[in-house]
Amino acid sequence: MITSPYDKYRQSSVQTSSPAQLLLMMFDGAIRFGKAALEGIDSSDFNKVSTNLGKAQTIVNELITTLDNTYEVSKGLASMYEYINYLFIESNIKKSKEQAEEAIGYLLELRQTFAQASKMNITQDQQHG
Template sequence: MAMANPYAKYATQSINTATPEELTLKLYEGCIKFINLAMIGIDEKNIEKANTNIVKAQNIINELNITLDMNYEISKNLRQLYDYLHRRLIDANIKKDKVILEEVKEFVVEFRDTWKQAMALARKQRG
């Protein structure tokens, strides 16, 4: 029997034990990672690498969008922003445009940083 990849086992376990808040943070971080990899693909003129990673970033934005709790007013604003970012990622993929990818990345970095602050505030209030 083959030995399982220890990193894959750790990654799976960290996802299975993560809170919903931690999963959202992981999605933001994954999106940033895939945008960075897509930009490298564009620099390398590796169209397949760029496409694959932009699609992964699109999938993450889509996941963030469909899991919004629409009982909150802010969710309506986030839905519009996620829709916009998804469209921009499609444009970036069609044009293989790093400027568009940078624009999307700036939004996602801001979302991630704000989410981290919200998580820290929530922890303070609980404990």
């Protein structure tokens, strides 16, 4: 049962978001959890590291499973997401920032690319609508 106003807002925003907005929200979450894991490495809070890297991996796995494989680009994205997951796993095993930082960098680039593509689609829809 959802009790806090924040949880109600989050559920409502997910239910009313476009697919492009949901994708950006997933990237934001994976990036946020990755950064929280880096903080855990800095403070030697390895429970925080494992918890947050696990959450980031869950989101990246969801990105993999929701790919539309009818597009050729999906194969490349699947490989990229699998590599990002590998980096998060390695970071968790080694408690090393290097791999997590690399994974976050890729996620930031992908998020920026999808945000741009989303803006282009909105512009095109407005021109043709």
